[in-house]
Amino acid sequence: MSVLELANISKHFGAIQAVNDVSLSIEAGQVVGLMGDNGAGKSTLVKMIAGNFRPSHGTMQMDGKELILHKPVEARQHGIEIVHQDLALCNNLTAAANVYLGRELRRGVGPFRILDYAAMYKRAGQIFAVLKSETRPRDLVKQMSGGQRQAVAIARTMLSQAKIVLMDEPTAAISVRQVAEVLNLIRHLRDQGIAVVLISHRMPDVFDVADRVIVMRRGRKVADKTIASSSPEEVTGLITGAIEQV
């Protein structure tokens, strides 16, 4: 059964048609690569799922129920988590503080509640262990490598019972060794039964980790097929428009 189902979604900004009649469904425990050139409509599509934009037309369904989002917080409440391209990390805070940013754990009674450092360190440490990351909860993010920073941003999505994680270009600006690390993190998420939407420009990454690939061009979905039945050459053709549609 699909976790998220989009039916005939369109979005226009004035006269500009950013997303045009896109339908797709995303299954639990599946990694979907979302590919397309700049301006193809990937970001707009993802922002609608994340609650930043409301679709002009069409409906979204989550677990069979209609999903209407007014702001990003509501998406989070529905179990949709986003890993932003810039990761949205505070360098001056520890890994655990970043993981819990905006939803800090507290203990105490009534209005007299203080931060529960011990519990946050513990839970963050457990999440890093699940992700098989070497990141330590008390380390400052400032001193971390690109891969570790990704782990912190991804750990955030695992605090609550996330169903879908949207990742915006997670491998765009990091070293080769760290790319492998991040792809492993994605596999660990998938193993938890979480659906991952991977927005990427990097063909090898998508073909390495994704189960399915969706290609967009000029606001339309031009391909939606399993990785096994496609090839990098075909996807390149679809992105550039050399191949019209499959």
Place this chain on the structure above:
Amino acid sequence: MAVTLDQTIAQKQHTLLTRVFASQTFWVVIAVILACLFLSVATDSFATTKNLYNITRNVTFVAIVALGMTFVIITGGIDLSVGSVLCLCSMVLAVTMHAGYGIEIGIAAAIATALIIGAFNGILIAYLGFPPFVVTLGMLSIARSLAMVASNNTVVFQFGPDHDKLLALGGGAFVFGIANPVLYTIVLALITGFVLRWTKFGRHIFAIGGNEHAATLTGVPVRQIKVAVYMISALAAGIAGIIQTGWLGAVTTNLGNGMELQVIAATVIGGANLAGGMGTAFGAVVGAALIEVIRNSLGLLGINAFWQGVFIGGAILLAVLFDRIRNFRRNE
């Protein structure tokens, strides 16, 4: 042996000792202690009860305002209006009490004035996107002008029926002969330290200073918190104004003139970073102490008072220099 999860969680980058040595505040404390030791030996007048009483009390006004400023600076903002707000709140208190109202009403009026000004600053900055520097620079001018309007630019030195209570509040020593302002400073510093370290609000202040965009994306109520920090800063200035009024026994419209620079200097010397994301309550107090010790020592050593600015400015640069040296080492 495999590393257990608990060990990983317990793993710290620094031990307590290395963290203390790496902190700017620690070195400022050392500087203050060394200066005090030197002055005790070099002069007869430093280590006297009266002089120490004076120093501790003088530190407090800058220290209290610096505590409020610490909140603002950690978010990456700045509040230039504190000196003028201090003056305006003193004047509101003085004029209210002079008109025959009790001390409670006077203090309530002064605090309300501070909070309104802080909220005004904060709303312009957080909701309308004004640069903090500009808003508070404008308020620096506005608040002092309002103080002049309120008092018709006269000196107020009679505080109505509760005159003596006010003077006792600021000038007395209720506990063990420690000057009252010192007690207030200690209490306020403890509260500030607690809020910064142990509350969600404090955590969010550091997050905003570290990466405001990230704080917004993760659902931190950035705007409300920014309004709150400017209100806290103005409130601290107001409290300092009330205490200073009681201590001086008179209010003039040039009270707190140029104080904003001393306050910012104190916070920076104490380890706060003007770029945001760093700062402590203890640092603010220690920074204020260093400035006061420098000021006091120049007088006792018979050095011309005109040199004061050079020494205080030198202390600011020196404190930041230590920080730079540490960063260079880390980058290598």
